[in-house]
Amino acid sequence: MSIDLSQFHQVFIDEAHEHLGNMEQLLLALDVEDASLEDLNAIFRAAHSIKGGSGTFGFSDIAELTHALETLLDKLRKQILDPTDEMISAFLECCDLLNAMLEAHQGGASVDDATTDTMRSRLLRLADPDLPSEAIVNAENESSLIHDDASAWLIELNPLTDLFAGSASLEAVTADLSALGQLTLLSQQPGSRMTWQLKGPDTDAPIRDIFEYICSDSELTINLEKKENTIDAAEQDDGFGFFVDESTLPAAQEKAQADEDNGFGFFIDESELPAQQQAEREEQQGFGFFVDEQDLPAAQTAAIQTKSSNQKPIKSAKTTNKQDNAKAPAENSIRVGVEKVDQLINLVGELVITRSMLAQSASQLDPVEFEAIHEGLVNLERNSRDLQEAVMSIRMLPINFVFGRFPRVVRDLTQKMNKKVRLKLVGEETELDKGLIEKLADPLTHLLRNSIDHGIETPDVRTAAGKTEEGTITLSASHQGGSILVQITDDGAGLNREKLLEKAREKNIPLSDNPTDKEVWQLIFAPGFSTAKQVTDVSGRGVGMDVVQRNIAEMKGQVEIESVPGQGTTIGLRLPLTLAILDGMTLRVGNEIFIMPLTRILESLQPVHDQLKTVSGKGRVVQIRGEYLPLIALYQVLNLEPEVTDPEKGILVVVESNSGKVALFVDELIAQQQVVIKSLETHYRKVEGISGATIMGDGRVALILDIDKLARMSSSHVPA
Amino acid sequence: MIDATEDQTNQNAMQEYLTFTLGEEEYAIDILKVQEIRGYDAVTRIANTPDYIKGVINMRGVIVPVVDMRLKFHLGNATYDQFTVMIILNLGQRIVGMVVDSVSDVIALNPEEIRPAPDFGSTFDTQYLIGLANVAERMAIVVDIEKLMTSQEMGLIDKLSDTAL
Numbered sequence: 001m002s003i004d005l006s007q008f009h010q011v012f013i014d015e016a017h018e019h020l021g022n023m024e025q026l027l028l029a030l031d032v033e034d035a036s037l038e039d040l041n042a043i044f045r046a047a048h049s050i051k052g053g054s055g056t057f058g059f060s061d062i063a064e065l066t067h068a069l070e071t072l073l074d075k076l077r078k079q080i081l082d083p084t085d086e087m088i089s090a091f092l093e094c095c096d097l098l099n100a101m102l103e104a105h106q107g108g109a110s111v112d113d114a115t116t117d118t119m120r121s122r123l124l125r126l127a128d129p130d131l132p133s134e135a136i137v138n139a140e141n142e143s144s145l146i147h148d149d150a151s152a153w154l155i156e157l158n159p160l161t162d163l164f165a166g167s168a169s170l171e172a173v174t175a176d177l178s179a180l181g182q183l184t185l186l187s188q189q190p191g192s193r194m195t196w197q198l199k200g201p202d203t204d205a206p207i208r209d210i211f212e213y214i215c216s217d218s219e220l221t222i223n224l225e226k227k228e229n230t231i232d233a234a235e236q237d238d239g240f241g242f243f244v245d246e247s248t249l250p251a252a253q254e255k256a257q258a259d260e261d262n263g264f265g266f267f268i269d270e271s272e273l274p275a276q277q278q279a280e281r282e283e284q285q286g287f288g289f290f291v292d293e294q295d296l297p298a299a300q301t302a303a304i305q306t307k308s309s310n311q312k313p314i315k316s317a318k319t320t321n322k323q324d325n326a327k328a329p330a331e332n333s334i335r336v337g338v339e340k341v342d343q344l345i346n347l348v349g350e351l352v353i354t355r356s357m358l359a360q361s362a363s364q365l366d367p368v369e370f371e372a373i374h375e376g377l378v379n380l381e382r383n384s385r386d387l388q389e390a391v392m393s394i395r396m397l398p399i400n401f402v403f404g405r406f407p408r409v410v411r412d413l414t415q416k417m418n419k420k421v422r423l424k425l426v427g428e429e430t431e432l433d434k435g436l437i438e439k440l441a442d443p444l445t446h447l448l449r450n451s452i453d454h455g456i457e458t459p460d461v462r463t464a465a466g467k468t469e470e471g472t473i474t475l476s477a478s479h480q481g482g483s484i485l486v487q488i489t490d491d492g493a494g495l496n497r498e499k500l501l502e503k504a505r506e507k508n509i510p511l512s513d514n515p516t517d518k519e520v521w522q523l524i525f526a527p528g529f530s531t532a533k534q535v536t537d538v539s540g541r542g543v544g545m546d547v548v549q550r551n552i553a554e555m556k557g558q559v560e561i562e563s564v565p566g567q568g569t570t571i572g573l574r575l576p577l578t579l580a581i582l583d584g585m586t587l588r589v590g591n592e593i594f595i596m597p598l599t600r601i602l603e604s605l606q607p608v609h610d611q612l613k614t615v616s617g618k619g620r621v622v623q624i625r626g627e628y629l630p631l632i633a634l635y636q637v638l639n640l641e642p643e644v645t646d647p648e649k650g651i652l653v654v655v656e657s658n659s660g661k662v663a664l665f666v667d668e669l670i671a672q673q674q675v676v677i678k679s680l681e682t683h684y685r686k687v688e689g690i691s692g693a694t695i696m697g698d699g700r701v702a703l704i705l706d707i708d709k710l711a712r713m714s715s716s717h718v719p720a
Numbered sequence: 721m722i723d724a725t726e727d728q729t730n731q732n733a734m735q736e737y738l739t740f741t742l743g744e745e746e747y748a749i750d751i752l753k754v755q756e757i758r759g760y761d762a763v764t765r766i767a768n769t770p771d772y773i774k775g776v777i778n779m780r781g782v783i784v785p786v787v788d789m790r791l792k793f794h795l796g797n798a799t800y801d802q803f804t805v806m807i808i809l810n811l812g813q814r815i816v817g818m819v820v821d822s823v824s825d826v827i828a829l830n831p832e833e834i835r836p837a838p839d840f841g842s843t844f845d846t847q848y849l850i851g852l853a854n855v856a857e858r859m860a861i862v863v864d865i866e867k868l869m870t871s872q873e874m875g876l877i878d879k880l881s882d883t884a885l
Contacts, residue, residue, distance in 0.1 A: 350781045592765060638767030683815045684776065684785040685877055687766055695778045701764040
């Protein structure tokens, strides 16, 4: 029977990434001085799940590395060793390596074997400081060679009488077993209690034959070797007093795992069986290929418990299993490809459009005669709106998906730069469109690096300034109206106005004579602008902030900077909730309908003659409550034929653009409406002043205005 | 009998072309590039574009640009009525609507039947031409429509440097 495992590969890889992410978070949160056993167990479980999966799917390289990882973790969680900073660093690097290896299995760049070996020996050395490093590597390499094509059987003889004291000859048995394959004696105790590891035979039948005349079935246990914690647990189990050859075992166990599909071990007499194996066997029968991490700890705990009470192994194992079943969480989530969700969103978008088309045609029908149709349409509207909201929410993810990676970034960077930084996360549960979350990762990483590199001072500088030695960076996310505000706040030195101005002069960036703080802060977004004294590999090359701003602008968001010298800087990113739907105002110029993002509109008004002024050579301005705003006639910028050319007869919409407030002159405002954003670029190209398109109720296409572009376009349109 | 086998081999090599007219000229394009033919309506104008780019339409939820070939190549009268037709082309990843005077026929041509085009005599730049073919006493200009539509000249696609950004 062969099952095509490749179909599960993606699932495994996804899960492994998740486990690694979990592990990393736990590791970062781990207090070295006072590590909680619960966390250590959780980390162990994550490593264990990855190992289990990778073994099953034949990713032996990953399995080997995770095995080493697990060996060390196991000692930690059993408090044989105490965690050290060195271990945490090794763990984190190992996580990175595993991530790279997973990517390699997905067709990414392959990982150098030497790197893996180094990491593995490093972990094993940490696990057993006495072990010389070469020995591990060599032994492991050797053993993996041997095990490449053999199943490993664990033979346990636990006879009621001392067998070899009588007629049977130990030599004869050993010789017979050796004939079957490579035999390793794992332990020997008085009373002929012995444990061997035998690699070679595909089934246990020949082994069984050898023992047939020596002892009863109940005295013999033959097992396909499973997870190493069977042995590890045994290793510490004084009752059994196993001798474990560390250098040869791991690979053998991995092999055994890879061979799992050959069949499970045979259990002759459960009462003779060490409980932990029992638990594991049952677990495997119950859950098949996917070992649910939730179930492992209990089984393992049971295994540990049974060590002290070897008398009732079955009972304890059985109860554990029951608990496992009870504890196994119901499947409450499914994995679905993003493209499927997007397709669903598109379809719902179509439905909404079709509904409005229907509503439009129905509005011409006599409400009395066609009452049922009207009623149905009202219902349809409500239902489709609910459906749309529900579907949109599928794409929403907590922002923690990006925030989650930053503790690691901060840890690495602070170590590199000898700074002390505490990262505070606020509002991680704020939900955001998946597309936005992905695009947010890079800009945020960059901003965070900047904060650590330029913002937070070194501990001695901080102490001298009367601040705490440890700097604080706060990452926060919150809903604000129809948008999301993500802020990075540091309590560092703040932006240096003088330095920025100096740099601007050096770079010949035009500035007004007495620029406001806001204008000065905007300088950091200029391409190639960096005030870092020296270029580090962290920041200072000056290719960053402009990219950040461009990325955010692509997401239809804005960047805001606030900075107080000596007290710190806050950089705020204001983003729309989703990229797919826009709250818009429909407006008309001539025969054309346009959509304007509602969030940008400050007010709309019909100006009176006195409000309109002409600035010689610079076009028109409109005076609104003491402010003079440039007046942009949409029909001029977009070359349309308007119904009215006199602003007094049309409508002025005051909007916030990134170059300040402007008043857009249009013929008429029609209605406020949610629209589904469609890209123009899929089949066409970028259009100046237009950020996208949507489909209106009548099936026509309406263009969505790009306010910032329009404001810029109009200033270039105006004759100098 | 012999004719039949000859027909068979010919059919294997044959490709079908859709012919349409622009003014007095008849053009042929690979039928596999044609997605559908529909009437001209509800086109949304796009500002600051050349006149031959009529705008965009909603093709079952997909926004598709529409090009009027009559304006682009100054052939025929660019009038729009209920008889104006649009050929919706499917060019790899892109969908483009193309307004023509009329769609005439579907013809099958052997590669040998398409003769290389002379360097002159056509409004189209010769690099977009596959050749000339005789169709029932008339001449059809066989056009590489994909090459034409994705060319810089049409301005339907962002320049490479733009997309790279």
